[in-house]
Amino acid sequence: MIPAGACPRINRLFRFQWEPAQQAHVLLYPEGMVKLNQSAGEILKRCDGNRDLPAIVADLEASFNATGLTPDVEAFLAMAEEQNWIDWTEA
Amino acid sequence: MDTLLVPPEALQPAARRPGPLWLLAEVTYRCPLHCAFCYNPVDFAAAGPELSTDDWLSVIRQARTMGAAQFGISGGEPLLRDDIEILVAEARRLGFYTNLITSGVGLTEARLAALKEAGLDHIQLSFQDATREANDLITNTRTFDLKRKVAALTKAAGYPTVINCVLHRSNIDHLDRIIEMAAEIGAEYLELANTQYHGWAFLNREALMPSAAQLAEAEAVTERWRQKLGKKMRILFVTPDYQSKKPKKCMNGWGEVFLSVTPDGLALPCHTARMLPGLDFPDVREHALDWIWHDSPLFNRFRGTAWLPDTCQSCEDKDKDHGGCRCQAFMLTGNAGATDPVCPKSPDHALIEATLASAERQDNCHPLVFRDPKASKALGRAF
Ligand code: SF4
Ligand code: SF4
Numbered sequence: 247m248i249p250a251g252a253c254p255r256i257n258r259l260f261r262f263q264w265e266p267a268q269q270a271h272v273l274l275y276p277e278g279m280v281k282l283n284q285s286a287g288e289i290l291k292r293c294d295g296n297r298d299l300p301a302i303v304a305d306l307e308a309s310f311n312a313t314g315l316t317p318d319v320e321a322f323l324a325m326a327e328e329q330n331w332i333d334w335t336e337a
Numbered sequence: 338m339d340t341l342l343v344p345p346e347a348l349q350p351a352a353r354r355p356g357p358l359w360l361l362a363e364v365t366y367r368c369p370l371h372c373a374f375c376y377n378p379v380d381f382a383a384a385g386p387e388l389s390t391d392d393w394l395s396v397i398r399q400a401r402t403m404g405a406a407q408f409g410i411s412g413g414e415p416l417l418r419d420d421i422e423i424l425v426a427e428a429r430r431l432g433f434y435t436n437l438i439t440s441g442v443g444l445t446e447a448r449l450a451a452l453k454e455a456g457l458d459h460i461q462l463s464f465q466d467a468t469r470e471a472n473d474l475i476t477n478t479r480t481f482d483l484k485r486k487v488a489a490l491t492k493a494a495g496y497p498t499v500i501n502c503v504l505h506r507s508n509i510d511h512l513d514r515i516i517e518m519a520a521e522i523g524a525e526y527l528e529l530a531n532t533q534y535h536g537w538a539f540l541n542r543e544a545l546m547p548s549a550a551q552l553a554e555a556e557a558v559t560e561r562w563r564q565k566l567g568k569k570m571r572i573l574f575v576t577p578d579y580q581s582k583k584p585k586k587c588m589n590g591w592g593e594v595f596l597s598v599t600p601d602g603l604a605l606p607c608h609t610a611r612m613l614p615g616l617d618f619p620d621v622r623e624h625a626l627d628w629i630w631h632d633s634p635l636f637n638r639f640r641g642t643a644w645l646p647d648t649c650q651s652c653e654d655k656d657k658d659h660g661g662c663r664c665q666a667f668m669l670t671g672n673a674g675a676t677d678p679v680c681p682k683s684p685d686h687a688l689i690e691a692t693l694a695s696a697e698r699q700d701n702c703h704p705l706v707f708r709d710p711k712a713s714k715a716l717g718r719a720f
Contacts, residue, residue: 259526
């Protein structure tokens with residue numbers, strides 16, 4: 247479960263950046279790279295350690311003129327945490 | 338989630354093969370340590386003069402333009418050069434993820450601060466233990482104290498502690514203690530790499546190769562620690578390909594993603610390729626990296642699968658492993674274009690079986706030849 251008020255941020259083992267040669271956001275780590283699809287890139291872009299889940303969802307929904315994204319974002323963040331891409335700040 | 342997708346970019350015209358993703362700079366063959374399992378060429382002492390800072394900067398810039406995103410610095414011991422900070426700073430500025438692979442010798446507080454300032458992303462500390470002074474980590478307290486100190490420094494500087502330890506016949510039985518020490522140091526990540534038999538390690542193969550029972554025990558020990566430590570410390574156990582009998586897709590394929598440059602400026606498709614005979618190794622001071630990667634005979638020699646020998650051509654796994662490691666094929670069979678003998682389908686597989694059988698013998702006692710310039714000159718051969 248995601249602790250209320252906690253904010254996701256990129257794990258320090260990874261660096262998140264836009265990679266021109268890939269035309270994609272990527273996560274870089276020693277000797278490797280995860281190429282992210284657009285949705286994953288847009289979510290991780292917002293994982294700056296200052297925004298909690300509702301704030302991230304609200305921002306995505308506003309940016310992409312969409313509603314009901316919470317379950318998708320939540321599922322993605324759970325996967326991202328499992329992969330160690332993100333961790334959560336203390337609530 | 339589909340709602341987040343925008344229409345795909347207009348399709349690019351059929352592009353050339355992508356450039357390398359990973360640039361490895363082996364900046365020096367000099368090293369204060371003398372590991373008997375070192376993969377550097379045995380005749381490293383005969384290599385030409387080291388590249389200048391400007392030569393390296395040019396390589397870094399060219400590789401980034403071609404799309405490389407990983408920049409690794411290794412050696413020898415890279416910290417013996419005093420321009421590492423300059424290389425890291427430029428690589429980082431260009432958007433590379435920068436990774437220093439070091440024994441820790443020479444990583445002082447001041448040096449670390451300068452590297453951090455330059456933007457270094459990651460440090461990989463390697464445990465050395467088959468040194469002249471002592472044959473295993475347990476008794477080699479000097480090395481261990483140094484690692485402890487360096488790990489504390491890097492931790493304080495905000496780096497995760499990532500340790501690589503090469504396993505072999507004379508330290509593998511102490512794996513339990515090795516993992517315990519890594520946990521004490523507070524490592525987040527421990528890579529246990531069974532020796533790859535290249536360069537000095539090939540020379541010392543008989544002395545370094547563990548028995549099947551030793552390996553099985555090591556895997557069991559690793560598993561116990563994994564259970565105990567969980568996410569706190571991730572442990573990667575790299576199985577040796579001799580024992581697993583699985584040819585590896587070396588460097589993820591010749592000329593596919595990886596480009597390494599030797600201290601004296603030769604561009605290679607894998608760390609150890611300079612041992613291969615009859616190939617012209619392009620010098621980064623004479624050729625553009627783009628030509629080297631796309632057009633040089635070297636990078637095209639074993640690219641893809643068209644060149645594979647008959648044994649592999651008819652095999653369904655050829656896209657998975659590209660016939661294994663070229664250097665291994667050459668060292669064992671004398672033919673760099675042969676099927677990697679670790680593959681049970683290789684006509685030369687008996688060579689592997691014989692080596693494995695000798696590793697089972699209790700009376701196995703081969704003296705270790707330690708890597709140093711004097712031995713290098715005296716031996717005067719690649720492996
Ligand atoms: S394996 Fe040992 S001897 Fe070889 S470069 Fe690394 S630290 Fe030096
Ligand atoms: S025969 Fe060749 S392609 Fe098939 S598994 Fe062996 S090495 Fe790989």
